Amino acid sequence: xxxxxxxxxxxxxxxxxxxxxxxxxxxxxxxxxxxxxxxxxxxxxxxxxxxxxxxxxxxxxxxxxxxxxxxxxxxxxxxxxxxxxxxxxxxxxxxxxxxxxxxxxxxxxxxxxxxxxxxxxxxxxxxxxxxxxxxxxx
Numbered sequence: 001x002x003x004x005x006x007x008x009x010x011x012x013x014x015x016x017x018x019x020x021x022x023x024x025x026x027x028x029x030x031x032x033x034x035x036x037x038x039x040x041x042x043x044x045x046x047x048x049x050x051x052x053x054x055x056x057x058x059x060x061x062x063x064x065x066x067x068x069x070x071x072x073x074x075x076x077x078x079x080x081x082x083x084x085x086x087x088x089x090x091x092x093x094x095x096x097x098x099x100x101x102x103x104x105x106x107x108x109x110x111x112x113x114x115x116x117x118x119x120x121x122x123x124x125x126x127x128x129x130x131x132x133x134x135x136x137x138x
Contacts, residue, residue: 006051007068008056011049017033022076028076033052035119040054055070057071059137071133084108085109085126085129086107092128095128109125
């Protein structure tokens, strides 16, 4: 079984975010950083080279594989600001309907720029996802 490549590192979060080339993406990243710190009351940690994570949880796959993963996080990717919502989006239909302009993957919320979304709704989505992870995996 291969080892998970994305793990907590000692890299400095603010140094990483200050290196984001796109000024809007950099500013949006610092806003998301503040929002997630407020919600989690935890310090951010770099996971791998490009993910800023808050908290962690232990997950057991049906296959028997076990991993530790971030409870909530984001990454300022070139194409979009990516917010990692660990419990997916099925139960968040109502919130997503009020969020604004975004795309989703399995656990990824892709936002082009924060001005495209309602920050209060985004914060509520982060709060609910963190509650879910803390309730089910700690």
